[in-house]
Every structure is written in structure tokens, then in C-alpha cells.
Amino acid sequence: MRIAFLAMAGLVMGVVGGATLGIGLGLAWIELFNTSEFEGYAGMLVFFTFMPLGALIGGLGGATLFGMAAFRDHEVAVARQRVPREGVSRM
Template identity: 50%
Template sequence: MTMKIALLAALGLLLGLLAGAAAGIGIGLVWTELMNSSQESESTLVFFTLMPLGAVVGAIGGAVVFGVIAIGDGELRIEQRPLNEREY
């Protein structure tokens, strides 16, 4: 059970990292388009500030979300009743 939680948290970390970096690039491009900035400051802002920031936030968020899902999955046990006791 503990290994499952750790693996899902690691998967969430990786997927959150990728999604956060992509979101950071998207937000940076929208920001620079709205502010009409120059080409040099645009690339610096997007790739050295917003992309790493988005990647860190996404990685932490993804690991937490997947970890919580994995922990909650272990606690949910559905009891199944025999067929003759079920209501239809």
C-alpha cells in the first residue's frame, strides 16, 4: 500500500511538472502579448521566470493530488452483498 502511494505521488509529480511548465509558458505568452513587450524581455520572462514557477507549482500540486487520491483509495472498501440479498 505504501509503495502504491509513493508511486502515484511520483507520477503526480511528473505529470504536474509537465502540465505546470506548459501552463507557465501559456500564461507567459498571454502576458507578453497583452503587455506588448519586446522580443528579448518576452523570452526571458517566459522561459526563465514563468515556466519554472509553473513547473514547481504544478509538480507540488500534482504530487499532493495524486497522493491524496492514493491514500483515499485504500480507505474505500465497498461491501458486496450476495446476489440473493440485493434489491433490484
């Protein structure tokens, strides 16, 4: 359950971060290549091409990374053994 929750959290954070990065890259693309702004072409290019691609890549990457980190932590947690504390009596 914890692995699924962290994968979903990674997905959400990756989508937001990827979309933000996509917008930034789109704006840089427009400035570098002098894209036409006739009838909002530059804005449509950024918000219908770069933002969705960034959100897709960021979401997949975030979910994968968070899921793998949670899965590896789960493997380590299973391998741990409890060490009895000294001086504690059991009744």
C-alpha cells in the same frame, strides 16, 4: 508503495503540465502587456519566470492530488471485507 508511486507520477505529470501552462500564460502576458523583445527579454521572461513557476506549482499540485487520491483509495480498500462465495468448497 503504491501511494509513493502515484505521488511521483503526479509530480512528473504536474511538472510537465504546469510548465506548459506557464509558457502559455507567459506568452499571453507578453501579448497583453506589450513586453519589450529587445535582446530576447520577452523569451527570457517566459522561460526563466513563468515556466519554472508553473512547473513548481503544477508539480506540487499534481503530487498532492495523486497522493491524496491514492491514500483515500487505500483507506477504502482496508475497510473492505471479503465475502465468501457460495458454492465453493474449501479443502
